[in-house]
Amino acid sequence: MNTDSKNLSKSHAKSHGETDDDDIDLMALLLVLLRGWKVVVFFAVLGLLIGILYSRYVNPTFKSDALIQIEENAQGIAALGESISELVGSEASKAETEAELIRSRMILEPVVNLLHLRIQLADPNVGNIDKIKNDRTDTQLNTAEGVSLNAEDGQVQVSQFNVSQAYLNQTFTLTRTATGFVLSNGFDDFKGQIGQAHKFKGVEGQIHITVNDLPAEGYPINISKQSVKATTDAMNSVLSVVEKGKQTGIIQMSMTGDNQQQVTSVLNEIVLSYITQNQSRGSEETTKTLTFMETQIPTLKEKLESSEATFNEFRTKYGTIDVGKEAELLLGENSQIDAQLNELKLKKAELTTYYTEEHPLVIQINEQLQVLNSRKQQIDNTIAGLPEIQREFLKLSEDTAINREIYLTLLKNYEQLKIVKAGQIGFARVIDLPISTFKTIAPKKLQIMILAMLLGTMLGALLVLLKSLLRKVVKDPERLEVKTGIPVIATIPRSPLLSRLNKNKKTGARMLAHIDHNSLSYEAIKSLRTSLTFGMPKEDSAVQSAKVILITGESPGVGKSFISANLSEVFAQLNKKVLVIDADMRLGELHKMFSMSQYNGLADYLMQDNNQLTQIDNLQKDNIQKDNSQKDSDASNLGIANFIHPTTMDHIDFIPRGKHPYNPASLLMKDEFGQLMAALKSQYDYIIIDSPPVLAASDAMVLGQYADKVLMVTRYDDSIEGQLVYAVKQMNKSNIQVDGIILNDVQQGLMSKYSYHYSYAYGNKQ
Structure with missing residues (x-):
């Protein structure tokens, strides 16, 4: 292993410095958002869906307006002369003062009593799904004769409902029966006849009610009696009384609600109540x-x-x-x-x-x-x-x-x-009485949907940025070299064809040489082979000794098995004898790449009796006097050949992981594994070992002692930068020098700032 590369990379990181570590790259942020476009689009669509559902769930809102003029002085009959008006004092009134007076209980309470606004009816059978499905639901209508509500199975009409103080704001249930109706509050049931006034005596007081009509038998309706304050407060929450302009003396009154007829009726009564009170106040003196x-x-x-x-x-x-x-x-x-x-x-x-x-x-x-x-x-x-x-x-x-x-x-x-x-008249006069326009003012469905979609887009963008800030994924090869001090010796682009095939779970793993041999991914594997061929240490050519390449990663799922299998295939193209060892005895899946069984492999070999394994040492001592054919015969006799399986590809043999042992790291640390490696190196030109992830197990640190090259595989836009740096440090602590980093599954496009790291295929594209 070459230890100079570590010092060179460290000096490279130091020379380039840390000047841009804290810089905010706006283009990088934009590219982060573009790379996370799926998340942004998902939340935008989710926001749009919520906006559509909300606009259908909320009942339409209607509005009525009225105008009142407030005169500064009360005028008598001018024809009678000034002497008469002097006898009656004039009362000046500001529009702001009158606006507050209109909102007072003195004005609103007569309206509440006239229209029975304290009586509240509701249909409990209308759920949230029904509101969305129907786009709007019926609401109660208050008149001087009583309160009515249209339900699915008929109409509710109540002309009187008075309760004692204890029953205020308490929900009762009205249900039609064969003989009349039943009024229930969960504790008491009061039975009565439709169309007749009834006086019931309950536990907490008396109830006076007159029911004129109900829906079909068994259909429940909720009814309650609000307090005066609760009703007037609710009216004030939807009533607007403001002076139109500055010191114009014109008061604009407006009211909103779910029922246009109801809103117009209530506002009209409020105007009349105020005018009546104003006239009474004007003639009082x-x-x-x-x-x-x-x-x-x-x-x-x-x-x-x-x-x-x-x-x-x-x-x-x-x-x-x-x-x-x-x-x-x-x-x-x-x-x-x-x-x-x-x-x-x-x-x-x-x-x-x-x-x-x-x-x-x-x-x-x-x-x-x-x-x-x-x-x-x-x-x-x-x-x-x-x-x-x-x-x-x-x-x-x-x-x-x-x-x-x-x-x-x-x-x-x-x-x-x-x-x-x-x-004599009052100093307020009606300019415009409220009228029904039946034009909805809310919800503004288009605005709600656009706003909801924008909010969803913003939330998605925020999550993408937070994810990028909290989870620094591997993207930039140059940044990796600065952070780890290890050169990136290969960037393997994603194979679109292989990705599509891998989405089908029934389809097994495929080799690039079989399905996508003209792709950029395959050319990148060949480039990696070239880099490794010329980067291997020089040894005595008189004695055959395989070059051992250890391929590991910082975490599972980075593509170690993919790199190991395809790298062995491109080495075999050089007529080199290659052995692939799946040393991940826990979760190794390299056997799937060669469509072979995982059993009768490395773990099975290392768990044999010690007497058989000691014979390998004697064989190794006699290797100097024997030719290669004799070596193969002896190895086969001792059982090594029983665990080495030829693949369907020329010059490639494979040792699967075997059955799962309880102590994989301990097996690798025994002398038997070193003896096995010594025997195998004399039979092959290249030995490629697929190791467990560094952060998941310590096996890679043991296997690194036998490797000529240690390569760390990491996945583009998926692996965590900090985990990769930590994995390299863990290898260094065990005196294992990582010789290079392979950046796997790189995706090219406008969304990638580092797409220039791609290789270019040169050859037949057919």
Whole structure:
């Protein structure tokens, strides 16, 4: 064995360095994806299939829309003038606030009660397969008369279903019987008549139900009563209320669901519920004002009548008194002075909070107060001089006038508000009521299928990349040489014809020379023969000694037997006598390549009695004095020939693995195997040994002691790079130098970055 190649390869790895170990080769990543195209396509098709099934499984979704305008101010009847609208306060409302109000239970609960939305019906006989098969399933329809659902064997109609708190959100089963129906919750069975209202008393409370129709006898239907909160929450989850645009005051309401008629009906009732509440809220202030006026008018009327009666009584008693002009002027001036005094006192009180009595402004106000008080005193003195009857007359006439003015004003406003209320509207008005379009908005089947296929493709690509990152498979011969320090002496392309034949399990293993002798694979085997022929160590030609080639691999399934059998065939073409030994006494299958039996082979020979085997040693000592014919005769007499079987091909003999021993490695380590090899080397030109995998057994390390060349077979795009490197290290630890690596089953094409390692067949292609 040549030990210089190891040092040369190590220096080669060192000279090239590790500069590209951590580089990200985008082209390599792309090629990884292309090589894993089957996985990517599989997941893409799987995603497409899931998308198709999902689009059929999900019920179609329908949508209804409505528009409402929110006005900033409530308007009365303009023809009545501004004075009326001033009497009723205006309420400004933002669209966002109203949107939240629409979603409240105050608006939704009346709709829930009107349409019996808390009652839920379901058909338990409809399974997942049925949903996919039918593309859509029937859903319940809620109306003011009740709830209905179309089933396979008929229709369900329930107009009333009220339960106690304990039975809320609990599923019951309705089943038609010969005499009526049965309502069951798993514990209690309640029997009733169809078309009649029933009141049942259960363990956890009362149940009120009216069933108008059911499917065929024995067909079960699930029924449940939801809580108000659960129902309104479910409505809010499919209800959208948003302002259309910015500060437009236009609210767009939309609702989605599985039934177009149901969605339109529910949304329509929500709009009407909101408008009714809005109108009630808009006239609330006017109503309160009218109520207050109605309580005050009788009181004011009574007060006016009382003041008029007193005044009339005074006039009757004293007669008509004409109050002079002077008295009227004095009274008017006195009233003005009182108003001025009150105003000045307020100003003084305000100033004294900031200034003292010595401040000029405070002093000025004090002076004005003094003047006004002086004038008021003069007027009082003048009035005091008037006759007592005149003063009483003035007082009574003034009270009567004031009471009359208040009463008439209130009565006038009351009548005006009644007119306003009759024509008053809310600040919200309906622009568009919801209508049924019967156009599905979901699922968007094409989009779902495309998206599912893309997701499947991405998942497949991710798995291929992860597999490539976690499982570094053998691909690049140059990388192998750098990693292992061992040259790749041959790359064996895959034979398409042989691959097709091997797919048929009934067909046995085939030799390339028999079925594909013009292929690139066969030419690569010949190139390997040439490399080995000129790479063998020089020995004395006077003494015949076979060249021993050990073929092993890092793991099972790399193609050792394929390489061993076909390599022996191309050596035999040179008229060389070749012996093939299947040394894998555990699972060797080399006998299938030659269509022979596995028995009466190497294991059987090594397990013979020691007395027979010692005769081989005596034969070996006498070999120098005997000719070849005599050697063959002696070997046959001692039993070696009984384990060597000629094949159907010229110049090729074969030793199968024999029966399975319990200690294959121990048999190989005995002296008997060394004696056997010494005897066989004198009879053949080449001995090719097919060894068990290095990582599976230690046999290859024992057999390597007898080999002139040790070759490691690895499979392209299948073997693990780390395992191959570890196998080479294990051989080196046993002082066995691996002389070369054979890269088997290389596939050529655009997907392979390293397709230039192929050989080219030169010859007849017919």
